[in-house]
Amino acid sequence: MTMMLRGILASVFVVLIHLPVCKAQPATAGFLRNGVTAHRGNSGEFVENTLSAFQSGIDLGADWVELDILRTKDGKLVVLHDRTTERVGDKNLDVAESTYEELRTVDIATDFRRRTGKTREECPPQTIPLLDDALGLIMKQNQTRVSIQPKMDVVAEAVALVRKLGAERWVGFNDGSLPYMTEVKRLAPEIPVFWDRGANTDIDDDLRIAKQRGFESLVLHSSGVTSEKVRKIKAAGIEAGAWTVNDQATMEALLDLGIDRIYTDHPRRLLAIHAGRSFRAVSCEGAYPRHLQGIATNDRDAIYWCFTDVLLRTDINGKVVAKVPVANHHGDLCFQDGKLYVAVNLGAFNKAAGQADSWVYVYDAETLKELARHKTPEAVHGAGGIAFHDGKFFVVGGLPEGIKENYVFEYDPSFTFRKRHVLDSGYTLMGIQTATFAEGHWWFGCYGKPQVLLKADPSFKVIGKWAFDASLGIAGLPDGRFLVAQGPSQKGVGSMGRVVPAVPDANQGLRIIEVVSPKLK
Incomplete structure (x- = not known):
């Protein structure tokens, strides 16, 4: 090596060691953190588990929207809560026994119109979306994430789709099934898990398991939330959540107990409460x-x-x-x-x-x-x-x-x-x-x-x-x-x-x- 080359390299080395070190930003930097999960989207104002409900949840400023998934007869992952379309639709099809094209013939806005008194002009027919479509919508923005609830054993397929789309930073999973949530962490340990719990489960056992499996949040049935449970959850370094709450008085009471996250069909209502507590x-x-x-x-x-x-x-x-x-x-x-x-x-x-x-x-x-x-x-x-x-x-x-x-x-x-x-x-x-x-x-x-x-x-x-x-x-x-x-x-x-x-x-x-x-x- 010539003396000139040694001098150049030495100069470069000196410059490099004096450059500021840039810390890597967390993958979720920029996302909202307000503890408002829009349950099945903004399902109080829009048809549940539809792209319009998810978009409304985003527009309102919920930090998470939640959706449910099932597998069709032809292997598609669709966004629907029940295993049949009877409750929400104008015909009754079994998801697992129907192709996606067959399921697309169901107007899943039928029950919403019946409950709200809206006309077809006010609430046009809606079809069951694919998980791909929902993830595509979520990935267009950087403030709201989506929590996926598997209603059958489709965790591996859902994680594979998330990986394929590069959607990891936008996604979490929630459910009460310990095997399902454990599988999420095995396949994608970086993806957050919200473990849903009933009103009367043993909080100490729940916390022990959550810590062992690496779950980020315990989401308790709202009727079982106590100040002692919230204290223990937070002391364990885990987020304390509650599901599913739609009346203002209960929302207020849960927030007073220290709950970090509430699942609700009415995110606008919960966000208004947060604003009232925030802006002084x-x-x-x-x-x-x-x-x-x-x-x-x-x-x-x-x-x-x-x-x-x-x-x-x-x-x-x-x-x-x-x-x-x-x-x-x-x-x-x-x-x-x-x-x-x-x-x-x-x-x-x-x-x-x-x-x-x-x-x-x-x-x-x-x-x-x-x-x-x-x-x-x-x-x-x-x-x-x-x-x-x-x-x-x-x-x-x-x-x-x-x-x-x-x-x-x-x-x-x-x-x-x-x-x-x-x-x-x-x-x-x-x-x-x-x-x-x-x-x-x-x-x-x-x-x-x-x-x-x-x-x-x-x-x-x-x-x-x-x-x-x-x-x-x-x-x-x-x-x-x-x-x-x-x-x-x-x-x-x-x-x-x-x-x-x-x-x-x-x-x-x-x-x-x-x-x-x-x-x-």
Whole structure:
């Protein structure tokens, strides 16, 4: 080896040993962790064990959806709970004795329509999906995973399919069968197992077996949950779950006992309870050069704060986890499908048409990376606020002095302009600053002395107007409460942000029910 080559290699070695070591991220990084398992999908609102029920569970933000599988006569793995189609369908076929093509002739929405009173137009016929199809749906996103419950001895086939599709990181298994769950761990030790237990099993035996087999969770029948059992499960380093719970009072009681996970046909209901327990009065960490313009949440674990030239994501306690500088003037914002949509005006506000430069900027809600920009020239006095409802975006904004009405601009998801709605609101200073659709109504925050809160029905007919300040941000929560933003400032320090929960009130529009603790200010 020449001296020159030795020198080059030595230099390379020195560089390499000084490079930072990148720790491998866990395979499940990025998935939600909220303890909400949508039992057979969102089966309270959609036909159980269908792709629409699973998609709804994903859209709502459940961290797991659960499904059941059986094997057909021709060896297909299908998603169905019962061994026959009698309970859910319009004909009675035995799954194990029928081909998949025969099973596809069954309308499994029949019982759902009968129980809910829905028409065929409201709930069209549905067919039994294949496990392949369900896994394909789940693998299109990275927030929700699927727990597979084998209703017959098909564990090996299911694991083989998971391996074939490369779906391991999206998948878990659950059942009360010890042989089935043991087989999962033998074939795929990295896949989580939720071992279902009855109300009266011996918790000490259950824990001993779970630890021996490497099971991650014990899911108890809800009627058998006690504080002592929960304490023992958690002390063993295992997740404590309960199945299957649909009424709010029992959900609340189980959470009070310390249960980590609840299986439910009504994930929306459980998520609302979590939101009610999570979102409280809190201050945003830090101070900023310009004032707060709007807030949003993802209904789960994040609050988004938009100051005039800074965009932040915090946890529910107000601790900053992501922050980016943005163009002046960023305004109000909304969260939709993992993205943030912010009303932006790069021109003049509240002036005659032609002086504004209105946009909607789109950001990744996790990283705050900018994804897109959409021009919204219809907001001729400056885009200041935005909300999402019924598959469409609605932009509000500035207003010159003397105009006695406000305007709401409707856009489709690609931001093609659809319609201008007129609010018979009377004059509000600088138009509308913030907007949200919640509890079946529109809510708009406006500047002024005093500030004004407007309430309108879905057709934009104004039905309430109060002296209440929601001009710095307003967001509806799943449990029927609101978060209202406040923006104190301190000379020499800067502008700050905080949110306080409020509830609808006939006399004052919204009523604040909790203030920020002095130690959090």
